[in-house]
Amino acid sequence: MTVTGNLNTLYSEIIEKRSKGKGVCICPNKSSDICNFRKTKESCWWPFIGDEKSKCIIVAEAPSAGSKKGKGVHFSRLLDEVVAVPPEKRKTWDRFYFAMKDTLGYYPHFTDAVKCGVSDQRRKDKNEILHRRFTDPEIGEDRCSYYLMEEIRIVNPSLVITVGWFAKQKIEEIKEKTGVSFDHKNILHYSGQASLPVNMDDKIGIIWPHQLKEHLPKGASLPDVSKLSFFNKD
Numbered sequence: 309m310t311v312t313g314n315l316n317t318l319y320s321e322i323i324e325k326r327s328k329g330k331g332v333c334i335c336p337n338k339s340s341d342i343c344n345f346r347k348t349k350e351s352c353w354w355p356f357i358g359d360e361k362s363k364c365i366i367v368a369e370a371p372s373a374g375s376k377k378g379k380g381v382h383f384s385r386l387l388d389e390v391v392a393v394p395p396e397k398r399k400t401w402d403r404f405y406f407a408m409k410d411t412l413g414y415y416p417h418f419t420d421a422v423k424c425g426v427s428d429q430r431r432k433d434k435n436e437i438l439h440r441r442f443t444d445p446e447i448g449e450d451r452c453s454y455y456l457m458e459e460i461r462i463v464n465p466s467l468v469i470t471v472g473w474f475a476k477q478k479i480e481e482i483k484e485k486t487g488v489s490f491d492h493k494n495i496l497h498y499s500g501q502a503s504l505p506v507n508m509d510d511k512i513g514i515i516w517p518h519q520l521k522e523h524l525p526k527g528a529s530l531p532d533v534s535k536l537s538f539f540n541k542d
């Protein structure tokens with residue numbers, strides 16, 4: 309079976325539920341008291357499968373955009389929907405994803421460490437929820453971690469890119485636990501939140517290619533660091 313076929317099998321439950329417009333918690337060994345997913349408030353994860361030949365998985369924390377009050381179930385977007393956005397209209401996440409695609413030379417897979425969206429919480433509560441949804445705190449049993457380990461097993465990546473501390477920490481744990489070998493890069497966050505003297509163009513054109521230098525297509529040259537906007541202020 310192909311990688312795409314195996315991933316579709318892994319995600320079959322969520323694909324079926326989405327086709328009926330239903331929000332779904334895909335935690336294995338479900339018990340809603342642990343996940344406590346609020347289907348109409350938090351966003352439902354959706355598989356974002358890259359190229360069949362993709363050797364990279366990008367891992368973020370959890371789907372974050374929740375639906376506005378009363379709007380019902382909110383799903384993450386489909387790859388087709390993201391690709392359909394014209395380049396000049398791309399927002400932060402889209403610009404990040406296409407920067408990865410252009411840097412690596414193929415569409416990477418994208419996933420979230422925790423599949424049920426976490427929104428509206430204060431950071432401290434959010435962290436607790438993320439950990440609880442990832443691994444059952446009572447018995448230490450796999451919950452969303454099951455999916456992440458299966459995704460890694462199926463794709464057999466040479467590169468895992470993480471965005472943010474939670475994904476970074478969980479990938480380090482999985483790497484140690486499973487002994488699967490891949491290069492792990494935690495890249496500078498794509499949101500505008502990081503208070504660093506670099507802008508999105510710096511990240512796309514210079515910083516990310518340098519962070520991913522071992523994974524660039526053959527013959528690709530590295531951008532000139534002296535071109536960072538920080539060094540070229542009036």
Ligand SMILES: [Zn+2]
Pocket residue numbers: 333334335343344345423424441
């Ligand atoms: Zn869940």
